[in-house]
Amino acid sequence: MSRPYADIGRTGQKRRTLDALVAAARQxxxxxxxxxxxxxxxxxxxxxxxxxxxxxxxxxLLAAAHPETARTSLLPESPPADVADRLDAVVVEFTRMILESEAQQRTMLRLSLEQTLDEQRGLPLRQGRAIAWLTEALSPLQGQMEERDIHRLVLAIRSATGIESLVWLTDVGGLSREEAVASxxxxxxxxxxxxxxxxxxxTGD
Structure with missing residues (x-):
């Protein structure tokens, strides 16, 4: 696989150019x-x-400009042992991150709805990062529940959180952002x- 253009040659100058393009896109x-x-x-x-x-x-360009790209975990440095506390910590951080970049998140959501299925797969909102974060939060359930049931629970929680839920709760439901986060x-x-x-x-079967 070829190396990215920014990693070849005058990497310092190229990194500054890359950062300028990403900053412009975010603006x-x-x-x-x-x-x-x-x-x-x-x-x-x-x-x-x-x-x-x-x-x-x-x-x-949009993938590079998205604020969630580099996050691999939303748990605190010393995560709680209790699964409910772990989940709440992840949801709090998830919603905080969304509120800090709400305009970008709304644009990404709009783009994901406007594009074809093939085009959507390249957008950050369709990369499944939140699924991984929630799965990590619920890891204490392993051994207590089957993997498929944990995954179904993760999907249910994801459907009730994130930018999609925030938009509905605020724009349609009329809640304040604080109320939407609490919800x-x-x-x-x-x-x-x-x-x-x-x-x-x-399962619906």
Missing amino acids: LIASGASPTVDDAAVIAGVARSTAYRYFPGQRE QRWSAGALLNQALTQGPRP
Whole structure:
């Protein structure tokens, strides 16, 4: 596999150029735009031909500009042992991160709804990062529940959290952002409690 353009040659200068393009893309996304590589190049003061060496297309640019890209875990440094506390800690961090980058998150959501299935797979919101974060939070359930049931629980919790839920709760439900976050935390905890006390949800078979 060939090395990324930014990792070859004058890496210091290339890193600054890359950072400028990503910063420009984030600025445009925060304003509600769906920036192209050309748009980012103009804002960053970078030649179009140079910008395309870093980002072949809009999809790659948006993925690099997304604030969640580098996160591998949302648990605190010393995570709690209790599964309910672990889940709540992850949901709190997840919602905090979304609120800090709400404009970008809304733009990504809109793009994911407008594009084809093949195009959606390249967008950050379709990379399943939240699924991994929630699965890690629920890891104490391993041995108590079957893997497929843990996964179903993770999917249920994900459906009640994230930017999609925030948009519905605030734009349609009329809640404040603080109320929306509280609702997501309550829903996640309620789903976990349901699974622990009543067993996994029906499969629908």
